[in-house]
Amino acid sequence: MHSGTxxxxxxxxxxxxxxxxxxxxxxxxxxxVGFGHWWWALPGVxxxxxxxxxxxxxxxxxxxxxxxxxxxxxxxGLANFQKILGDPSKILALGNTLFLAFGSVVIVNIVGLxxxxxxxxxxxSRYILRVLFFMPVVLSPLAVSYIWKFIFDFNGPINAILKxxxxxxxxxxxxxxxTFAIWxxxxxxxxxxxxxxxxxxxxxxxxxxTEVEEAAAIDGTTLWQRFWHVTLPAIRPAVxxxxxxxxxxxxxxxxxxxxxxNGGPAGATETLxxxxxxxxFSLANFGYGAALALILSAIIxxxxxxxxxxxxxxxx
Amino acid sequence: xxxxxxxxxxxxxxxxxxxxVGALVLSGCSSTSGTSTDGSQSFSLxxxxxxxxxxxxxTLAKAYMAATPGVTITLNAVPxxxxxxxxxxxxxxxxxxxxxxxxxxxxxxQRIITLAKAGFLEPLDDGATALIPSGxxxxxxxxxxxxxxxxxxxxxxxxxxxxxxxxxxITSFPTDFTGVLADCKTVAASGGKSMFVLAxxxxxxxxxxxxxIAATRVYAEDPTWNQERTxxxxxxxxxxxxxxxxxxxxxxxDAGCFQSGxxxxxxxxxxxxxxxxxxxxxxxxxxxxxxxxxxGAGNTYTVEAFPPAxxxxxxxxxxxxxxxxxxxxxxxNKDAAKKFLDWMAEPAQSKTFADAQGSLPVTGLADLDLSxxxxxxxxxxxxxxxxxxxxxxxxxxxxxxxxxGTGVQGLLTGQTTxxxxxxxxxxxxxx
Numbered sequence: 001m002h003s004g005t006x007x008x009x010x011x012x013x014x015x016x017x018x019x020x021x022x023x024x025x026x027x028x029x030x031x032x033v034g035f036g037h038w039w040w041a042l043p044g045v046x047x048x049x050x051x052x053x054x055x056x057x058x059x060x061x062x063x064x065x066x067x068x069x070x071x072x073x074x075x076x077g078l079a080n081f082q083k084i085l086g087d088p089s090k091i092l093a094l095g096n097t098l099f100l101a102f103g104s105v106v107i108v109n110i111v112g113l114x115x116x117x118x119x120x121x122x123x124x125s126r127y128i129l130r131v132l133f134f135m136p137v138v139l140s141p142l143a144v145s146y147i148w149k150f151i152f153d154f155n156g157p158i159n160a161i162l163k164x165x166x167x168x169x170x171x172x173x174x175x176x177x178x179t180f181a182i183w184x185x186x187x188x189x190x191x192x193x194x195x196x197x198x199x200x201x202x203x204x205x206x207x208x209x210t211e212v213e214e215a216a217a218i219d220g221t222t223l224w225q226r227f228w229h230v231t232l233p234a235i236r237p238a239v240x241x242x243x244x245x246x247x248x249x250x251x252x253x254x255x256x257x258x259x260x261x262n263g264g265p266a267g268a269t270e271t272l273x274x275x276x277x278x279x280x281f282s283l284a285n286f287g288y289g290a291a292l293a294l295i296l297s298a299i300i301x302x303x304x305x306x307x308x309x310x311x312x313x314x315x316x
Numbered sequence: 317x318x319x320x321x322x323x324x325x326x327x328x329x330x331x332x333x334x335x336x337v338g339a340l341v342l343s344g345c346s347s348t349s350g351t352s353t354d355g356s357q358s359f360s361l362x363x364x365x366x367x368x369x370x371x372x373x374x375t376l377a378k379a380y381m382a383a384t385p386g387v388t389i390t391l392n393a394v395p396x397x398x399x400x401x402x403x404x405x406x407x408x409x410x411x412x413x414x415x416x417x418x419x420x421x422x423x424x425x426q427r428i429i430t431l432a433k434a435g436f437l438e439p440l441d442d443g444a445t446a447l448i449p450s451g452x453x454x455x456x457x458x459x460x461x462x463x464x465x466x467x468x469x470x471x472x473x474x475x476x477x478x479x480x481x482x483x484x485x486i487t488s489f490p491t492d493f494t495g496v497l498a499d500c501k502t503v504a505a506s507g508g509k510s511m512f513v514l515a516x517x518x519x520x521x522x523x524x525x526x527x528x529i530a531a532t533r534v535y536a537e538d539p540t541w542n543q544e545r546t547x548x549x550x551x552x553x554x555x556x557x558x559x560x561x562x563x564x565x566x567x568x569x570d571a572g573c574f575q576s577g578x579x580x581x582x583x584x585x586x587x588x589x590x591x592x593x594x595x596x597x598x599x600x601x602x603x604x605x606x607x608x609x610x611x612g613a614g615n616t617y618t619v620e621a622f623p624p625a626x627x628x629x630x631x632x633x634x635x636x637x638x639x640x641x642x643x644x645x646x647x648x649n650k651d652a653a654k655k656f657l658d659w660m661a662e663p664a665q666s667k668t669f670a671d672a673q674g675s676l677p678v679t680g681l682a683d684l685d686l687s688x689x690x691x692x693x694x695x696x697x698x699x700x701x702x703x704x705x706x707x708x709x710x711x712x713x714x715x716x717x718x719x720x721g722t723g724v725q726g727l728l729t730g731q732t733t734x735x736x737x738x739x740x741x742x743x744x745x746x747x
Contacts (some may be wrong), residue, residue: 070404071434154577176580178731264517266726281401283714
């Protein structure tokens, strides 16, 4: 109790002591700003406002119009949103968006964490393997997708292997198959993103003290218990970062779909992002595309906020 | 204080400098047509490019500059896949080129009617009106005013690799649908080959396939079908010809007419298949025959019309001016640009353009001798005028053709039915 009181007193003193200094600093800072330093930031602020907020705001405004991308337009209220909600193909696109986002987050993080654990300490070739696993991340998503498109092609290596082992009946147009096409997209995303999750987890694992793990091992815990009760709690911030980035990137996946399937077959792999592009720029429904973009932005915002809350809870 | 005043002035200068530089950069980016003064002999020309080969527009622009000293044409070559978007954005921003490559009809951003209705195109004179192919007036004109100058005629149907067809036992292109299905089986039996190649994942190709078949099923009987649909006197779903068209595609799939994996194939499947002879026939514009002849040495390619349902039905095709030039209403160099358009309208330039495109000249089709050319199989159709413009040039928006292209892929995979595809086309039309 005594020591606690002392600590409070010391803390109070520490709290009070810097008061005048902070006031001085604050006054000085105000003075500096008052003498015009904020002017220096103004061009940058204006550019940020113009590019990020005004442009986005104008784009959002068009969601309530029937603009085709050319000529004049009329305000149509919520008609675009009603049309979206009444269109089964857009609901399918929303479902695909969520499937790819959450499917990729789950698989990428599980596999990425597993690889990070495997390559964390003991393996001699771990540095080479880390480079190999990270390599796909630095490649262009379009380039990666075109390589995979060749792999999935009817005349590509998968079907060639199937034929060589006598499984000709299993051959199919993988990207033209309504059931498999979305899984093909998921495979490509996972293949490219796993290395990124691995790096985040490796950074997290570097901060886990070996002494704690050794102490747990001496206490007779199993490998799984050590992972679940020691390692995983210690790398929760890494989990939060990796899943947040994964969800945001997964929700706006675009390049891979355009290169692999172009949203096909017959819309089976359309997502909100591909629909935004097609409606706004290919089909001259700019207002409708803007409404879709607004919905996509709202969804990303909601999941980002949820993820922030989860992160805050973890830190506390 | 002196120091303070100096620093204050410097601050204002430093603040203003980036804005001034930015304004200059932006104005530099946005001025293509506005840099020349009135009366200048120079102007700018925008056109789409898709290959490394010199565009016919570039060829003719260079020829014009050589023929008329003092004229400078600023060439703006825009990638084909973004041309529509780029064109409409530039016009919207008020910085479109003086002359642009346009396409007849309505729908996408570079279509004549779409741009003219938005007020971006200058009406052209009688010379341009005289070049409009018969029956194509609605694709070039609004209220009697012409907004595009036709450059050449393209026939849309089938391109046959005659060399490969002969090797596969097909000596002549079928004349009815029964013959098509029979030939499909013959070719498939020859091992690893198919009578037709289809890029199922490419909407423009699946759309062209359905349109080519619809020429005989829909438009041969009723050439004014588009107008009737506009007048709401008919629908896709209520037209037996459209049902027959899509059913024909299903029948062809079931008969093994298309290559394996057609439903997921892209344009590369067409190029690879038809030049190597593993597939014999493609659907598309006649200009592709010239391109294929350059790519596949030793092969002979002919332009064919997809056969009617029975041999007693009328042979019919799709032919229209796919390319045209239009004048920017906001151009400051209209006189110079109009002189160029007049020069382009001359028969010599028309022939040069058509030869480079592998298409037909825009005038004198009835008197044209097509024997011995790759157009010989469709010579009678062209000469007798048994054709209409490519259907989607008369459709109100791009979504209708997109619904057709996507729907055909769905028919190949079993995701859609004939009725659902036609219903989605009607919905797209009425949106």
